[in-house]
Amino acid sequence: MNPTGDxxxxxxxxxxxxxxxxxxxxxxxxxxxxxSKETLARVFRTVHTLKGTCGFLGxxxxxxxxxxxxxxxxxxxxxxxxxxxxxxxxxxxxxxAVRAILGRIESGGKEGDERYTDIIxxxxxxxxxxxxxPAPAPAPAQPEADPDEAQAAxxxxxxGGNIRVDVRLLDRLVTLVSELVLAxxxxxxxxxxxxxxxxxxxxxxxxxxxxxLQEEIMRTRMQPIGSxxxxxxxxxxxxxxxxxxxxxxxxxxxxxxxxRTVLEAIRDPLTHLVRNAIDxxxxxxxxxxxxxxxxxxxxxxxxxxxxxxxxxxxxDDGSGLxxxxxxxxxxxxxxxxxxxxxxxxxxxxxxxxxxxxxxxAQSVTAISGRGVGMDVVKTHLExxxxxxxxxxxGTVGTTIFLRIPLTLAIVPALIITDDGERFAIPQAGLRxxxxxxxxxxxxxxxxxxxxxxLRLRGRLLPLVFLRELLIGRRPFDAESLSSxxxxxxxxxxxxxxxxxxxxxxxxxxAEEIVVKPLSGPLGNVGLLAGGTILGDGRVGLILDVAAIxxxxxxxAASVSADHAMTPGDRSDSDSGAEAMLVAEAxxxxxxxxxxxxxxxxxxxxxxxxxHSARRDVVQYEGGVIPVQRLAHLLDPHALxxxxxxxxxxxxxxxxxxxxxxxxxxxVDIVHERTDPQPVSGRPGIAAAAVIQGRVVDLVxxxxxxxxxxxxxxxxxxDPPAPDAGWEGAA
Amino acid sequence: MSxxxxxxTFRIGRQWFGVDxxxxxxxxxxxxxxxxxxxxxxxxxLINLRGQIVxxxxxxxxxGMPGGTDESAAAPAQVVVRAEGAGSPxxxxxxxxxxxxxxxxxxxxxxxxxxxVSAKPELIRxxxxxxxxxxxxxxLSRVMHAVTSQGVTE
Numbered sequence: 001m002n003p004t005g006d007x008x009x010x011x012x013x014x015x016x017x018x019x020x021x022x023x024x025x026x027x028x029x030x031x032x033x034x035x036s037k038e039t040l041a042r043v044f045r046t047v048h049t050l051k052g053t054c055g056f057l058g059x060x061x062x063x064x065x066x067x068x069x070x071x072x073x074x075x076x077x078x079x080x081x082x083x084x085x086x087x088x089x090x091x092x093x094x095x096x097a098v099r100a101i102l103g104r105i106e107s108g109g110k111e112g113d114e115r116y117t118d119i120i121x122x123x124x125x126x127x128x129x130x131x132x133x134p135a136p137a138p139a140p141a142q143p144e145a146d147p148d149e150a151q152a153a154x155x156x157x158x159x160g161g162n163i164r165v166d167v168r169l170l171d172r173l174v175t176l177v178s179e180l181v182l183a184x185x186x187x188x189x190x191x192x193x194x195x196x197x198x199x200x201x202x203x204x205x206x207x208x209x210x211x212x213l214q215e216e217i218m219r220t221r222m223q224p225i226g227s228x229x230x231x232x233x234x235x236x237x238x239x240x241x242x243x244x245x246x247x248x249x250x251x252x253x254x255x256x257x258x259x260r261t262v263l264e265a266i267r268d269p270l271t272h273l274v275r276n277a278i279d280x281x282x283x284x285x286x287x288x289x290x291x292x293x294x295x296x297x298x299x300x301x302x303x304x305x306x307x308x309x310x311x312x313x314x315x316d317d318g319s320g321l322x323x324x325x326x327x328x329x330x331x332x333x334x335x336x337x338x339x340x341x342x343x344x345x346x347x348x349x350x351x352x353x354x355x356x357x358x359x360x361a362q363s364v365t366a367i368s369g370r371g372v373g374m375d376v377v378k379t380h381l382e383x384x385x386x387x388x389x390x391x392x393x394g395t396v397g398t399t400i401f402l403r404i405p406l407t408l409a410i411v412p413a414l415i416i417t418d419d420g421e422r423f424a425i426p427q428a429g430l431r432x433x434x435x436x437x438x439x440x441x442x443x444x445x446x447x448x449x450x451x452x453x454l455r456l457r458g459r460l461l462p463l464v465f466l467r468e469l470l471i472g473r474r475p476f477d478a479e480s481l482s483s484x485x486x487x488x489x490x491x492x493x494x495x496x497x498x499x500x501x502x503x504x505x506x507x508x509x510a511e512e513i514v515v516k517p518l519s520g521p522l523g524n525v526g527l528l529a530g531g532t533i534l535g536d537g538r539v540g541l542i543l544d545v546a547a548i549x550x551x552x553x554x555x556a557a558s559v560s561a562d563h564a565m566t567p568g569d570r571s572d573s574d575s576g577a578e579a580m581l582v583a584e585a586x587x588x589x590x591x592x593x594x595x596x597x598x599x600x601x602x603x604x605x606x607x608x609x610x611h612s613a614r615r616d617v618v619q620y621e622g623g624v625i626p627v628q629r630l631a632h633l634l635d636p637h638a639l640x641x642x643x644x645x646x647x648x649x650x651x652x653x654x655x656x657x658x659x660x661x662x663x664x665x666x667v668d669i670v671h672e673r674t675d676p677q678p679v680s681g682r683p684g685i686a687a688a689a690v691i692q693g694r695v696v697d698l699v700x701x702x703x704x705x706x707x708x709x710x711x712x713x714x715x716x717x718d719p720p721a722p723d724a725g726w727e728g729a730a
Numbered sequence: 731m732s733x734x735x736x737x738x739t740f741r742i743g744r745q746w747f748g749v750d751x752x753x754x755x756x757x758x759x760x761x762x763x764x765x766x767x768x769x770x771x772x773x774x775x776l777i778n779l780r781g782q783i784v785x786x787x788x789x790x791x792x793x794g795m796p797g798g799t800d801e802s803a804a805a806p807a808q809v810v811v812r813a814e815g816a817g818s819p820x821x822x823x824x825x826x827x828x829x830x831x832x833x834x835x836x837x838x839x840x841x842x843x844x845x846x847v848s849a850k851p852e853l854i855r856x857x858x859x860x861x862x863x864x865x866x867x868x869x870l871s872r873v874m875h876a877v878t879s880q881g882v883t884e
Contacts, residue, residue: 421765470768516783519819521877522776525769531776531783539764539776539783 012053013106016098019046023095024234027088031237034083044073050098061111062101068123069094075127087126089241092234094119163260165220173220176213183209221261221409225303225310226254228263232274236299239278246285246296247278253303258310259407265384266312266404269377273314273400274299276374281318281398291395293317309386310406315399321350321392330355339620342605343646350390354378383546384408385428413513413532415540416491417506418466422540424513424532425491429545431499433507434490441481441488452481454490454501457579457669458599461492463501464552466543469527495549502548511535515542527551582667582696583650585631590696592689593650595669597701600651602660609647615712618660626712630661633707634684634697652705659708668692683707733836737858739829739865740809742789747825748832748858748865749811755820757828758808761786772877774824777808784810786822787877789868794850811870821874832865834858839867850876 026043030036047070054063069091075081097116104112183206190198229251240247282288282297289295302313326349330336335355336344353374381388386404393399405411413424414433434456436444445452445463452463481488490501513532518541522528529544579595602620609616609627616627627649649660676687676698684707686700737748738757763775763786772792777784786808805824812820838859842851853872858865 419768467768516781518783519785521773521785521787522766522769533778533781533783537778538762539778541764541766541776 009057009105009109012057013102016050016053016102019050020095020099020102021230022046024092025230027092027095028233028237030083031085031088037077040073040077044070044077047073059101059105059111061115062098062105065094065097065101065116065120068120068127071127072123081126085241090119090122090126092238094123163220163223169216169219173213173216176209176216179209180206180213218407218409221259221407222257223260223263224254225256225258225263225312226251228267228270229254229301232270232301235271236274236278239275240282240297243279244284245278245282247282247299248296249299249301251301253301256303256305256310258404259409261408262310262384262404262406265380265408266386266402269380269388269402270312270314272374272377277314277316277318277398277400281316281320283319287319305406310404312402312404313399314402315397317397320395320398321353321390323349323392326350326352339602339604339608339618342608343603347391350392353390354388382428385411385426408515410512410514412510413542414491414510415508415534416466416489416504417508418504419470420505422508422534422538423466423504424511424534424540424542425493425502425545426529426542427510429493429495431492431494434492434501435507436488436490438485438487445481445488452503455596456492456501457595458601461490461499461501462552463490463503464548465503466548469548469551493545493549495546498549500549500552502543513540513542579669579671580691580698581650581669582691583630583648583663584665584667585634585663585697587664589631589664590667590691590694591630591634591663591685591699592670592691592696593699594701597652598650599653599658601666602649602651604647604649604660604662606645606647620658620660623658625658625660626708627660627662628708628711630663630704633661633704633711634682634699652701652708654705654709657709659705659712661704661708735834737832737834737865737867738809739832740807740823740825741827741829742825746829746863746865747789747868748834749809749868749870751831753811753870755810755812758810758822760806761808761822763805770877774805777822779810779820779822782820784820784822785877786824787873789823789825789873792850792873792877793853794848819874821877832858832860834860834865842866 023043023046026039026046030039030043033039047066051063051066051070054060054066072081072087072091076083076087081087094116097114097119100114101111104110183202186202187199187206190196190202232251233249236247236249277299278297282299283291283293285295288297298317300313300315302311302315304311323346327341330349330352331338331341335352354377355375378388381402381404384405385408386402388403389401391399391401412427414427414430416423416425434454436454445454447453448460453460454463455461486505489504489507491504491507492499492501511534513534515530516532518525518528518531522531522541526547527544529542529547532540532542534540580592581595581598581601582590582592585591604618604627608618610618612624617624618627627647630650647662648664648666649662650666652659652661670691676689678687679685679697682697684700684704685697686703687698689696689698736751738751738754739746739748741747758777758779761777763777765775766773766785767775772787774786774788777786786805805826807825807828809823809825809828810820811823839856840859841856842854843857846854848854853869853876855867855869858867
């Protein structure tokens, strides 16, 4: 072993990788502006340096390759040879080959056996013919020199552990540390001299220095997003030429800074989105010209800070998303139930492409369209607490919005206690908190076989016991659950669309936590995302929501199930009060339903409401059920108000029968303690109460269902004529 | 076999142990532990070592020795050790008492007696015979490996 030699090779690798990145960019910009002497000179210098160092280190193949490149480049620099796209491709292939060899040197210390004679021969041919005529078109890129692989390998190897810090920042850090040492010395002296009068001043100083140091240290982790973008010009060029398209890449806000780990995390999603935009978004030059667009497509990357997040936009001026095709596909794949489809906006449809297994590409190309991808992008971003959204502007183009947290090192989290130990749940996966008081635990939690579930706004929420996952033993079964003392706390979590309730002993507090890696024996406990130091100095473990969902055997829920309408969905741990749905029977007339009894909330488009035997009905989940206006049931003699275009309805069940009670609007779900005043003489109304400062009639559901049954069966007076009330009904 | 070594000594239960002083990072008084018993019997918990999270292990359980210390009691002291090789994580050993640094030489060393009862005898390199007591010499890297590979039991 020769450490000095290793160090030199290592230095060489780091430097060469960086130079190659620069080389890629320079080649691409040279193609655009072949006359730039400055760029040409820089390219030449880079390759020349590479050649020289290779010779010094004895990497003969690398040297031969760079020598061939250097020859051509010197002709270019001297103006003896024009830079044609073909020649640029050859030079880029040389850069790829260099990268491949560097990769082999890094992993094995050897250059490998590949001689790249074809590339060398080609470059030499161009060189020897010099200014005579442009080089023949070379063969398409060789698989052995896939730039992506080379770059991926490079991403997590030599460069992975290194970071470049501005020397001025480093100087500042050193200064701060020496200040810190001084402050410590002072404190030690004061303490030794028992001079307490000076201590507060020193403590204050220490405090200041520490905060400043903390801030500066965090800055060393920040990197401009441009360091991620700099690879893109080359990728855009390659993808565009592979698709036979011409694309101009513009970047705005490359100086926007992000934490290094976040940058790493968005590397793959970004590459994917850029490829997608070129492959699917931007049309071929012929189509573009026919549409009256510029033949050259435009891809714009923008980044900026806003609201403590980094926003990134990737816009293309291509053909936009094929909404109709997405609709068809979504219905075909049953991602959307037909009765829900009309209520979706264009934005909803557009964002459907983030659903797993969704690809609208008509043909699978080598670049994209294999049905994996957009969902992976979404998953990646959600994992780091970011979001992604797509907006399509007809045929003018598509914009993808990414919202990325500044850092992964500090995340907002909820601290919970289970079995005497505290855990942190990242807020990103947390939806709401529920608390079930001891007396109602036995009834609130129901069992499907051995699996406990909770009815949450009419839907079943699977419950997972944290302790069961950790020690393989469930703390309670159906019998012992109701007899346990104290309230039950449930954190409703969402892992990539899988919603479940995590049962814990206690919910403590929300805290911003610093994520620390777990090493050693706990590093391989899959359920943990890391550790943290809590406010009192003790260690808390961070739960990995997705891993917990996986360990609990939860499978991905379908989109339709997940979008079940729940207006006013809010977290509220205020217990004791019954959850109520407040709706308006008629504008201005508020009524409240006990939420537990409602099976679902729906919005019906007017054209879905059909007439059958002078009744209004809808097709619903394979059956036909009557739509009855709540206002009419409660007050049969009042005049009917015209409806708006979408009819909100409260779905009820009794036995086999189902009812849709149409209301004017859904207001909110409240958990207020009410003080009901009994009312009489009003069928269907049990009492009146003041909720959120408004008088609200509390619906007597059983009475209403009886009224609805009678109305539907025509047992009473004539049903209301299905008349002009349904404005615009088909 | 006559080279002299410095061993940091500590007591667990009635047994004294020794590890090379060079592998000891620091010795701490009783620390608040975040318990992780569910992750394995040998893991006593996690301690906050100036912002670094260090796993505290129950050595008697890791060594497969019968008896062992009282699980629920906070260990009176922690010996934070690091195995050879940079970058390897630190571990903290929960111990009942810290002893002196003992200077030993090869002449007082003997292999572990065959009657030594343990599920994992390979974690002990041997015995040093001091004048007043016997010192079990730990093989730290094996201890670390044993604890790290143990993982979650469920």
